[in-house]
Amino acid sequence: MPRRRPRALRAEQPVSRVWGPTPPFRIHGLSAGASLAVHHAEYRAGHLSDSCSLHPGATDRALRRYREFLHPPGRRPLYPREAFCSCTGCSFDDVRHARDMLEEVLERLPGRARAELGRLVKPMDAVFLRRTLPDPFAHRRPWRTEFWWYRRLVERSEWG
DSSP, X not given: OOOOOHHHHHHHSOOOOSSOSSOOOOOTTSOHHHHHHHHHHHHHHHHHTXXXXXXXXXXXXXHXXXXXXHOSOSSSOOOOBOOSXXXXXXXXXXXXXXXXXXXXXXXXXXXHHHHHHHHXXXXXXXXXXXXXXXXXXXXXXXXXXXXXXXXXXXXXOXXX
């Protein structure tokens, strides 16, 4: 019986792709390696169920939302708006939720990718601090958070 070559054996085996029919897209501003690391972190968080908010594509959406919020030119202060509902689609209406997502991804990334994403987020954080106003009553709130972006003034809705 003739021996089959390893290449022929591998060609017959089905190719398993973690990402499905299309490879993950590159996140604007990140290298291909850092984008892939972000996609791996999102995939692991979504499939291991240790994060209910982090899902594939969340980092790209959070970066776009954060840039969009900081984009208006001028010197007027910006006020983040609270989201009306907490579903996955509507939660990005609150830019602070987008910043939460970026922080969660930064904690999950390996060193080099974390540094690269951090270099993108750090200047945006500086603009956020400069363009928003501190909340003078943040220390009196019944809930306290360690994240500084929740201690800024927000535009409250009539519902809450």
